[in-house]
Amino acid sequence: xxxxxHNLQELRQSPSLATKVFIxxxxxxGTVCRFQxxxxxELGSRIERTLFEDxxxxxxxxYAEAEKVGGQSYMEGCLACATxxxxxxxxxxxxxxxLKKISGYIQEQNEKIYAPRGLLLTDPVERGMRVIEVSVFExxxxxxxxxxxxxSSGISQR
Amino acid sequence: MPGSxxxxxxxxxxxxxxxxxxxRPLRPSRYVPVSAATAFLVGSTTLFFCFTCPWLSEQFxxxxxxxxxxxxxxxLANFCMATFMxxxxxxxxxxxxxxxxxxxxxxxxxxEIRGIQVRMKWCSTCRFYRPPRCSxxxxxxxxxxxxxxxxxxxxxxxGRRNYRYxxxxxxxxxxxxxxxxxxxxxxxxxxxxxxDRVHSAVTMAVMCVAGLFxxxxxxxxxxxxxxxxxxxxxxxxxxxxxxxxxxPFTNGCWKNVxxxxxxxxxxxxxxxxxxxxxxxxxxxxxxxxxxxxxxxxKVLDNGIHGDLHRSKSSLEMMESQSCDAEPPPPPKPxxxxxxxxxxxxxxxxxxSSLLNKAPPTPTMYKYRPTYSSPGKNHTxxxxxxxNQMSRGDSLKESSSLLQSSQxxxxxxxxxxDGREAPGERGGGGLGGxxxxxxxxxxxxxxxxxxxxxxxxxSYPSFSDPTVLSSGGGGGASHSSSVRSGSAHNATxxxxxxxxxxxxxxxxxxxxxxxxSLSYDSLLxxxxxxxxxxxxxxxxxxxxxxxxxxxxxxxSSPYLxxxxxxQRDAELHQPSASSVALLSSPHRAHYLQESHPxxxxxxxxxxxxxxxxxxxxxxxxxxxxxxxxSHSSRPPRFSRPPLLSDSAAxxxxxxxxxxxxxxLAPSTHPPRSPHPPPLGKSLSYxxxxxxxxxxxxxxxxxxxxxxxxxxxxxxxxxxEIQMKLFSRTNGQPRxxxxxxxxxxxxxxxPISMSTRPGQAYPSPGNTQSPAHKPGGGVKKVTGVGxxxxxxxx
Numbered sequence: 001x002x003x004x005x006h007n008l009q010e011l012r013q014s015p016s017l018a019t020k021v022f023i024x025x026x027x028x029x030g031t032v033c034r035f036q037x038x039x040x041x042e043l044g045s046r047i048e049r050t051l052f053e054d055x056x057x058x059x060x061x062x063y064a065e066a067e068k069v070g071g072q073s074y075m076e077g078c079l080a081c082a083t084x085x086x087x088x089x090x091x092x093x094x095x096x097x098x099l100k101k102i103s104g105y106i107q108e109q110n111e112k113i114y115a116p117r118g119l120l121l122t123d124p125v126e127r128g129m130r131v132i133e134v135s136v137f138e139x140x141x142x143x144x145x146x147x148x149x150x151x152s153s154g155i156s157q158r
Numbered sequence: 159m160p161g162s163x164x165x166x167x168x169x170x171x172x173x174x175x176x177x178x179x180x181x182r183p184l185r186p187s188r189y190v191p192v193s194a195a196t197a198f199l200v201g202s203t204t205l206f207f208c209f210t211c212p213w214l215s216e217q218f219x220x221x222x223x224x225x226x227x228x229x230x231x232x233x234l235a236n237f238c239m240a241t242f243m244x245x246x247x248x249x250x251x252x253x254x255x256x257x258x259x260x261x262x263x264x265x266x267x268x269x270e271i272r273g274i275q276v277r278m279k280w281c282s283t284c285r286f287y288r289p290p291r292c293s294x295x296x297x298x299x300x301x302x303x304x305x306x307x308x309x310x311x312x313x314x315x316x317g318r319r320n321y322r323y324x325x326x327x328x329x330x331x332x333x334x335x336x337x338x339x340x341x342x343x344x345x346x347x348x349x350x351x352x353x354d355r356v357h358s359a360v361t362m363a364v365m366c367v368a369g370l371f372x373x374x375x376x377x378x379x380x381x382x383x384x385x386x387x388x389x390x391x392x393x394x395x396x397x398x399x400x401x402x403x404x405x406p407f408t409n410g411c412w413k414n415v416x417x418x419x420x421x422x423x424x425x426x427x428x429x430x431x432x433x434x435x436x437x438x439x440x441x442x443x444x445x446x447x448x449x450x451x452x453x454x455x456k457v458l459d460n461g462i463h464g465d466l467h468r469s470k471s472s473l474e475m476m477e478s479q480s481c482d483a484e485p486p487p488p489p490k491p492x493x494x495x496x497x498x499x500x501x502x503x504x505x506x507x508x509x510s511s512l513l514n515k516a517p518p519t520p521t522m523y524k525y526r527p528t529y530s531s532p533g534k535n536h537t538x539x540x541x542x543x544x545n546q547m548s549r550g551d552s553l554k555e556s557s558s559l560l561q562s563s564q565x566x567x568x569x570x571x572x573x574x575d576g577r578e579a580p581g582e583r584g585g586g587g588l589g590g591x592x593x594x595x596x597x598x599x600x601x602x603x604x605x606x607x608x609x610x611x612x613x614x615x616s617y618p619s620f621s622d623p624t625v626l627s628s629g630g631g632g633g634a635s636h637s638s639s640v641r642s643g644s645a646h647n648a649t650x651x652x653x654x655x656x657x658x659x660x661x662x663x664x665x666x667x668x669x670x671x672x673x674s675l676s677y678d679s680l681l682x683x684x685x686x687x688x689x690x691x692x693x694x695x696x697x698x699x700x701x702x703x704x705x706x707x708x709x710x711x712x713s714s715p716y717l718x719x720x721x722x723x724q725r726d727a728e729l730h731q732p733s734a735s736s737v738a739l740l741s742s743p744h745r746a747h748y749l750q751e752s753h754p755x756x757x758x759x760x761x762x763x764x765x766x767x768x769x770x771x772x773x774x775x776x777x778x779x780x781x782x783x784x785x786x787s788h789s790s791r792p793p794r795f796s797r798p799p800l801l802s803d804s805a806a807x808x809x810x811x812x813x814x815x816x817x818x819x820x821l822a823p824s825t826h827p828p829r830s831p832h833p834p835p836l837g838k839s840l841s842y843x844x845x846x847x848x849x850x851x852x853x854x855x856x857x858x859x860x861x862x863x864x865x866x867x868x869x870x871x872x873x874x875x876x877e878i879q880m881k882l883f884s885r886t887n888g889q890p891r892x893x894x895x896x897x898x899x900x901x902x903x904x905x906x907p908i909s910m911s912t913r914p915g916q917a918y919p920s921p922g923n924t925q926s927p928a929h930k931p932g933g934g935v936k937k938v939t940g941v942g943x944x945x946x947x948x949x950x
Contacts, residue, residue: 125427
């Protein structure tokens, strides 16, 4: 006979992952890192379109900045050559710096916008910059009550 | 070195490889070239510094050894970076990501890059669609971003992250060799009287080594300089992707060069410190306010949204891949007997891999192996089989191809009818299961082997009745078992539903070869492609011989056989070709894919030149030889003449091992699908197929003088049409033409399972009616696949 009691609060506090939505890369301009701004339908009921699109657009600008071939990257390359690439042990490359910025941005977006809506963005770099993974969490608020009631009814019948 | 994720062979000792996959065996042979290269480089330069430089610094200036020292340091630094740096390996995709793409997702995804269609292939090892320019290196067993080639001299892939260092290594090595040779020559010229001294002898030896290596290295350097200027990778150059086409990845010479040399160091994907998610997700969750339109849409949505998505995606895929469509190559004789081929993997690896490498069916008709656990057995088996099959150069690609083709959804039997008559299908499937080898365990319903064997056979073995029948039977049993709700079979069903059309359209299932005398006598492998192209043939309005019934959009083996019979003579005519249309482009792709430097590849599909089917057969063999001599052939592109004879450095182009396919020809004649005339269709393509079939039937009836068969054709019943025609296999031309009305019987739900079961094992049945005099006898197939002869 099971003597477990399931607290409704407990059930509420661990939202389960319902699904994952993947935002694919936009290759229309070549292999430059860009993500599709198309709003996936699965998120239609979870987040406003504008918020999501803003996030993706900002990420795109970050990546464009990271991959920009300009003065800073040129100087970095020359310096690396001159030091036989030992500089890479000491210094962070431009791309890495921007990736850190992106990571911070995603964290902030998660905290402010996505987590309250039961979503979670995963940094694309963890997926090889192929997709933006959006984890959609199940809204336990509605489903949390039934299991607990079942359990309690089951126990009460003993 | 920063960013290194693998150890190199510097030092010449076979140290245990620190690889991404822990199960990789130790292979000391991999370290031989890199050890040799290191030894030569370091050894020769050290000797130069010890024996030649002292005199040079005294004689001329101390700047000489300093200059040489700097150059040598540069060479070493770039060499180490090229050797130890992660080339841009993609981490394997999570299981969740794979599920998203669904079980019926095709093997290829087309994406448009600056107006040019580029195909992204599904990597079965890494579980994602390879981004453009990405390729899977079989040596390293990784997908590498902007894959250039696998260089044995540094024992590493050259990709996005380390291409710059590789290029600079080549440049600096060329300069270094020239310097060493030049200064050594200077020394020797000044010491012509003292050539017997040790110093002179060593200098001359170093000069010899330098001179020997100069030619290949300089040639390679020149080659890469051209590549950088053009914005191409070695892989693309060697596989001829942009030969005669436009490279969508180039930004102009200057920008290409600056991108290679001056862009910021790309980040590593592997081995990153994963920040733990510090964000807590807790309900209750905010929900966006639905606008009025959204609410209205929700109200109207009756749950078919998902289907719409599916059909839409299929539509998109069809449109985008329309120019990608390629007919399957003629079946390989080895794959006719799957058990045999499986048993003789070693012998048939070349051929099977040759076959597997080609994208025989239009891309959208291929299915990736499923990733979900129910299908894992299946996938594992397909992997195993595929891996067995493809031992040669083709690698993951062929295995993935085979796996995809082994998807149960790839059955020749569309599952639409299966749904309606599960019993019959099951029965037919079981009947078909008796087929030698091909039967596998069709009744087992979704076992890995039957699934894969069916798919695999029906797909490649063009003319294998066994495969087809078993495929059909297995499919039937699968679909019937699907009803029982097994998850594994559910995937097949889901595949079948959406892609019934895929299957039928793509159905390259050739006429059965064995077990059916009529087929054998009438069909040759080269003829089979004729039937596949029926569908595309229709839309471009390709003129077909009027007498025989028009080729159905969905080539079923039966249909193919029948058609081949009828159009025996016409098979070799160039006009026959939508077949040629399909098959040649397909061929070209196939050729291009498997043989990066095959000059024999047919003109790109864009030319769409109708070619007689026969050459396909020859091409197959040619392919075969080509493939076997793959490694020893010089690449097709205009190599620097210097490289023509050299030994080792030339190997690198062959080590590409990339399985990327050439650029999809954008000018391939597209199939223009038309809206289905009647009935409902689960997907656009199935509707299109139905439409084509409808037209064909109309044509047939018109040509047959009012067979009146056109009516009653419904989209879901297109397979029935197939069956009908297949049923009439083996019949003489006259009867076929007169039986133009046979399609009218499609209104009867005909079980597909019976068809394969009966058609193949009992060629006699079809044969006897076949010999009936053509005058005034109409063959009509009724329920249960029985054939009625009606005198007209």
